[in-house]
Amino acid sequence: DAGITQSPRYKITETGRQVTLMCHQTWSHSYMFWYRQDLGHGLRLIYYSAAADITDKGEVPDGYVVSRSKTENFPLTLESATRSQTSVYFCASSGGSQGDQPQHFGDGTRLSIL
Amino acid sequence: AQKVTQAQTEISVVEKEDVTLDCVYETRDTTYYLFWYKQPPSGELVFLIRRNSFDEQNEISGRYSWNFQKSTSSFNFTITASQVVDSAVYFCALSEAGGYQKVTFGTGTKLQVIP
Numbered sequence: 001d002a003g004i005t006q007s008p009r010y011k012i013t014e015t016g017r018q019v020t021l022m023c024h025q026t027w028s029h030s031y032m033f034w035y036r037q038d039l040g041h042g043l044r045l046i047y048y049s050a051a052a053d054i055t056d057k058g059e060v061p062d063g064y065v066v067s068r069s070k071t072e073n074f075p076l077t078l079e080s081a082t083r084s085q086t087s088v089y090f091c092a093s094s095g096g097s098q099g100d101q102p103q104h105f106g107d108g109t110r111l112s113i114l
Numbered sequence: 115a116q117k118v119t120q121a122q123t124e125i126s127v128v129e130k131e132d133v134t135l136d137c138v139y140e141t142r143d144t145t146y147y148l149f150w151y152k153q154p155p156s157g158e159l160v161f162l163i164r165r166n167s168f169d170e171q172n173e174i175s176g177r178y179s180w181n182f183q184k185s186t187s188s189f190n191f192t193i194t195a196s197q198v199v200d201s202a203v204y205f206c207a208l209s210e211a212g213g214y215q216k217v218t219f220g221t222g223t224k225l226q227v228i229p
Contacts, residue, residue, distance in 0.1 A: 033217075042120075042205060042221035058216070090159065099209035100147050100166065103217060105159040 003027075006091050006106035013081055014114050021076045021109050023091030031094040032074040033103060034058075034066065036087040043090065049074055050097075081113045116141045118208050120220035127196050128228050135191040135223045137206030143167075145211040148182065148189045153203040153222070162204075165189060196227045 004025040013019050025032065034046040035058075045058030047066040055066050063085060065077045074093075078085055088110050092103040117140040127133045139148065150162040163173065165182050173180045177194045193200050206220040 035219075040221065043219040045216065045218075048216065088157070092159075099211045099217070100164070102149055102151075102161040102164055104161070107158050 004091060004093050004104055004106045006089075006109050008109060009107065010110050010112075012112045012114065015081060015083060017081050019078045019081055019111070021078075021089055021091075021111070023074045023076070023106060025072055025074075025091075025093040025104075027093060027095065027104070028071055029093035029095045029104075030071070030097060031103075032068065033092040033094070034064070034074070034076045035090045035092065036060065036085075037090060037108075038087050046076065046089075078111075083113050085111065086113045087111060116143075116146075116208050116210055116218045118206050118218050118220035120204075120206055120223050122223045123221075124224045124226070126226045126228060129198060130195050132192060132194050133196050133225065133227075135193075135204050135206075135225065137189045137191065137220060139187050139189065139206070139208045141208060141210055143210045147209045147211070149207040149209070149217070150180065150189075150191050151205045151207065151219075153205065154199075155201065159205070162191075193225075196225075198227050198229050201225060201227045 007022045033048045035043040044060045049055045049068045052071050090108045091106040094101045094103045119138045146167045148165045152160045179192045181190045203222045203224045205222045207217050209217045
């Protein structure tokens, strides 16, 4: 089925470990995004990508790394997880290039760092 | 820099009441786009509506309506005759036109509809 999928849905890990969240979309959308959602902060943009091999920082990029070797995949890596990175992470994609198209979101990954 | 303010953190209404969710935005651009998203208790984010800065016409879709006023930089969302299924967190978002698409979200308004 077409859409955007995130994996895993839930993840528990320990401080200092590396963890990668996966995001895959089947629409061939150019733009992809990673957000974190925390109580009181709404959705905050971590990184976004305009196309394969083009990525840029969002509002809260520290501690995260992204890559986009293929249009359909946009993994997010926490290189050395910290408790402050406990959050719900959403991946999104959009077919627009001028900011005019809505974003389509995955179901989210709930990440807990102990 | 762009900014979106949703001053109402939580709203509770009794079923069948009308409710308006406020959204105030800031941007220096003359071309921009406004969005509303719904996040039900199940957690997914669902797109509801988009409005561009050149179109101030209000929109109605069933029980939902949106009032866009550039003069007050507001894009308010009204639910008429609310239902329990409307219980969710609603996010307003702003996107400035340009080569790279970055969207700024408000902090959301949690709506609880009490049966």
